[in-house]
Amino acid sequence: MRICFLNPFGTDKYDGIIKEVLSSSLRDGTELEVWHLTDGPRNLDYFAPKQVVQVEILKAAKAAEEAGFDAFVIGCLYDPALTEVRELVNIPVIGPLESSAALARMFGHRYAIVTDHHKAVPEIKDRIRIYGSDANCLSVESVGWFVDDMIEDPMSVADETYQHVQDIMSRTGAETVLIGCTIVSACYELAYLRGNKKLGELSVINPNLIAVKTAEMFADMNKAGQYRISRAGYYQNLQDHDPVEAADVAPYFQTKLPVIAERTK
Missing domain, CATH: 3.40.50.12500 (Rossmann fold)
Structure with missing residues (x-):
């Protein structure tokens, strides 16, 4: 199982501490990669920069899905872009709050x-x-x-x-x-x-631990065919509504892979 934990900050300053406090609690077979953003503001303490950060979170989530991760954790208690990311990707997305x-x-x-x-x-x-x-x-x-x-x-x-x-x-x-x-x-x-x-x-x-353990559970459920997120309304994907428009906006969510700062098993 591969879980991506995104520190939604434009710096690697916090990657090491997240790895250190989570590594001993991972179950056997879980690989956790801690990412940070490479574009956008350093922090999202204030509302205006948070809007810029949320766009970068969407890009990182899409990159994680394309890289084959089984679940994606947005590592901030604001749960920034949580609803938007769930709409965009099909792997489980977890917000700590x-x-x-x-x-x-x-x-x-x-x-x-x-x-x-x-x-x-x-x-x-x-x-x-x-x-x-x-x-x-x-x-x-x-x-x-x-x-x-x-x-x-x-x-x-x-x-x-x-x-x-x-x-x-x-x-x-x-x-x-x-x-x-x-x-x-x-x-x-x-x-x-x-x-x-x-x-x-x-x-x-x-x-942090609650989010990662929830990610492990939902990744298991997804592999068992039991992650049945509703696409009827709240999390409906644009692709289901208008494939042409979805193709038009898809380039906005493409990015190079964020820096993989820390990896642990």
Whole structure:
């Protein structure tokens, strides 16, 4: 099984940490390739650059499908371009927020989200509402870090996130906490793997791992002929509606393969 995990950033700065925190949790036979974007903005913290990034995500997803990957993970808690990518390609496409919110009840009755910075809070609240999970989400708050700074001091990010998780549980009654963005969660898990075992005492949801494990499951389902995504409406492909128009727009989604920064089995 081959899974492509796309860091939707125009930099390779975050590829290594994602590989390190996920490699030990892959099942035998799963190959994970961590990609990053080679065109477009470095980050998608703000709405305007995110629109440019989403176009590049579409191109990367198409490239991954053509390269024979069994599933595609969009490695950002915004789930950028998730609906659009599912419309475009036929392999399973997983968003970390959608998959984690869907499974949150299995970790605790109600949950909270600790994200990276203030700009992310309303964006994630909006997405949780779209996913129909807002009734069980008690709060969305930020730990106060931007992604460029996190990678320079992941241990401090992990420690501050641990403190914030304890605080939000105490104040809201949340039984479990979804840690996002994906890089905040990666910092947290990196600190845990490197010996800070107190971090494992709290009920936290790791969206990177949830997304990859969901990708493994859906890839299995697809191979068994059980990934029966509806193309009747929401995810209808343009090809089914107008093949001529689909051929006209297809060149917009073609690109060279993104840099394969890290590969692990």
